Amino acid sequence: MKKIFISTFLLILILNGYSQKFEQLAKTPPMGWNSWNKFGCNVSETLIMGIADAMASSGMKDVGYEYVVIDDCWQVSRDENGEIVVDKERFPHGMKYLADYIHSKGLKFGIYSCAGTKTCAGRPGGRGHEYQDARTYAKWGVDYLKYDWCNVGTQEAKSSYSTMRDALYAAGRPIVFSLCEWGSNKPWEWAKPVGHLWRTTGDINDSWNSMIGIFNQQKDLARYAGPGGWNDPDMLEVGNGKMTFEEYKTHFSLWCMLAAPLLAGNDLQVMTPETKTILLNKEIIALDQDTLGRQATCFRDNGDYQIWIKSLAGGEKAVCLLNKSDEKKSVLVDFALLCQTNQFRRGAGAPLQIENCRIRDLWEHKDLTLKETSVYIDLPPHSVKVYRFIRK
Ligand code: GLA
Numbered sequence: 111m112k113k114i115f116i117s118t119f120l121l122i123l124i125l126n127g128y129s130q131k132f133e134q135l136a137k138t139p140p141m142g143w144n145s146w147n148k149f150g151c152n153v154s155e156t157l158i159m160g161i162a163d164a165m166a167s168s169g170m171k172d173v174g175y176e177y178v179v180i181d182d183c184w185q186v187s188r189d190e191n192g193e194i195v196v197d198k199e200r201f202p203h204g205m206k207y208l209a210d211y212i213h214s215k216g217l218k219f220g221i222y223s224c225a226g227t228k229t230c231a232g233r234p235g236g237r238g239h240e241y242q243d244a245r246t247y248a249k250w251g252v253d254y255l256k257y258d259w260c261n262v263g264t265q266e267a268k269s270s271y272s273t274m275r276d277a278l279y280a281a282g283r284p285i286v287f288s289l290c291e292w293g294s295n296k297p298w299e300w301a302k303p304v305g306h307l308w309r310t311t312g313d314i315n316d317s318w319n320s321m322i323g324i325f326n327q328q329k330d331l332a333r334y335a336g337p338g339g340w341n342d343p344d345m346l347e348v349g350n351g352k353m354t355f356e357e358y359k360t361h362f363s364l365w366c367m368l369a370a371p372l373l374a375g376n377d378l379q380v381m382t383p384e385t386k387t388i389l390l391n392k393e394i395i396a397l398d399q400d401t402l403g404r405q406a407t408c409f410r411d412n413g414d415y416q417i418w419i420k421s422l423a424g425g426e427k428a429v430c431l432l433n434k435s436d437e438k439k440s441v442l443v444d445f446a447l448l449c450q451t452n453q454f455r456r457g458a459g460a461p462l463q464i465e466n467c468r469i470r471d472l473w474e475h476k477d478l479t480l481k482e483t484s485v486y487i488d489l490p491p492h493s494v495k496v497y498r499f500i501r502k
Contacts, residue, residue: 131275132284136306137337138399139371140254140286142177142220143170144345147316147375151183151231154200159211164378166215169390174399175374177254177286178212179220182231192239194246209251220254220286221247225270226261235261237270240277248283257305259291267295271304288342288371293327298334298341307340307371314344316352318492321361322434328368332405335369341405342371349376349385356493359473360432362388363494366398367406367420367430393472394496397428406430409451415439415489419451422498425462428472429497433489445469446483449499462499472496 143161145153162178165171184205187195196204209219223243224235236243236257247255257274259267271289278285287305289297297308310331311324324343331341346365348358365372374389381389397420406420406428414435420428429448433439446464460466469478473496487495 129272129276130279131287131303131305132279133338135284135286135338136340138401138403139340139369140177140288140307141175141372141395141399142179142218142254142374143175143378144179144181144220144256144373144375146181147314147345147347148350148377153180153183155203155208158208160379161377162212162215162217164381165217168378168381168386170374170378171215171217173390173392173395175372175389177218177220177373179222179254179256179373181222181256182224182229182258183233184221185223185229185233188234188239192242194234194239194243205250205252213251218253219251220256221250221252222256222258224258224260225265225267225274225291226259226263228261230258230260236274237262237265240274241280244274244277244281244285247278247285248281252283252285254286254288256288256290259294267291267297268300268304271297271301275304290342298331302334302339306338307342309342309344311343314347316347316350318353318357321347321353321357321364322492325364325368328405329408332407335403335405337401337403340369340371343368345371345373345375346389347375348388349374349381354492355384355388356490358385358388360492360494362391363394363430363473363496364418364432366394367418367428367496369398369400369403369405369420372398391472393470393475393498397422397472397496397498415441417448419448424501425460426501427462427499429499431487431489431495433491433493436491438491439489440486441489442484443487444484445478445480448497462501466502468500468502470498470500472498 186197212219226235227237228235289305289308292312293310301308311327335341400422402423404421406418409419410417416432418430449462449464
């Protein structure tokens with residue numbers, strides 16, 4: 111009896127030992143680049159190396175972008191041993207070579223697969239090959255895996271993703287695990303012990319309606335996000351050309367307020383000065399990367415006009431005024447009230463008051479000089495104002 115008890119206990123210990131993700135990763139939302147939004151299936155070694163070069167030379171690396179992620183279509187088949195086969199025409203030197211190149215730039219390497227039998231673009235999926243693939247990825251030097259949800263038949267989401275988590279853990283190389291099941295099975299409720307980020311919606315496209323539609327679906331999810339596990343409203347479209355400068359600024363600001371993963375989705379090799387102004391805005395990025403790891407909540411909802419607040423480390427906060435409408439708006443903002451409100455108190459020191467705080471406009475890169483504590487602020491259509499309330 112005692113023996114059975116001890117061996118059951120040991121078995122549970124062993125199984126638990128493998129039932130875990132790599133805990134020390136993604137303490138702040140992952141930052142990097144992914145090929146899908148701009149290039150779709152048109153990926154190659156030349157492109158990925160060019161992107162890695164650009165990430166290092168454009169200033170992106172300096173402000174925190176690090177993962178270079180190849181999305182779908184790098185894989186063509188499996189060999190007689192079930193090993194995944196890389197497209198030799200597009201990646202003539204294979205993945206280890208590419209990983210080494212990316213690492214030599216001080217960056218990290220990410221790859222894509224799918225929990226189903228085939229990926230969304232019809233390439234071989236991971237189903238039934240989880241442990242084998244995880245070992246291959248570890249051997250190549252992969253640092254990040256995006257795992258999709260096409261062609262899954264009757265598979266159950268949590269157990270499918272847990273299998274891949276366990277496979278990655280068993281392979282022994284710390285890999286950020288990005289779940290891409292589009293929110294279909296409410297991953298925010300179960301994915302924290304499984305992966306480091308989980309998609310919350312279907313795919314974004316390069317339009318205001320798609321972007322703001324996705325943003326609208328994040329409102330009730332704030333409590334699920336935190337260091338090591340993030341809601342993922344999908345990759346960025348900034349710089350892809352179909353939204354206005356103002357709209358891209360809004361897109362980027364909202365993603366940073368949400369503590370969303372920041373995966374640029376544009377061609378880093380040919381960025382306009384405007385695109386760089388957005389993707390390299392350190393003060394906005396600092397909100398996303400704040401160590402407290404809070405996702406913003408909606409403080410005032412007047413339909414087209416909303417105020418969002420994100421608590422920051424040290425008792426500071428960010429406030430975002432959002433005009434979703436097609437008209438410009440002039441809104442009366444009570445900065446004294448915003449200063450006191452939504453205070454994250456535990457360990458945060460004395461509450462912020464207008465007298466002990468400096469208010470900084472993070473797109474103008476200037477502190478406000480207020481004559482009154484309530485003032486009218488102009489918001490063009492589809493725009494934001496983002497302020498940081500800083501303890502003096
Ligand atoms: C799904 C994902 C996308 C992308 C494509 C690739 O649609 O949600 O982000 O990875 O598959 O086929």
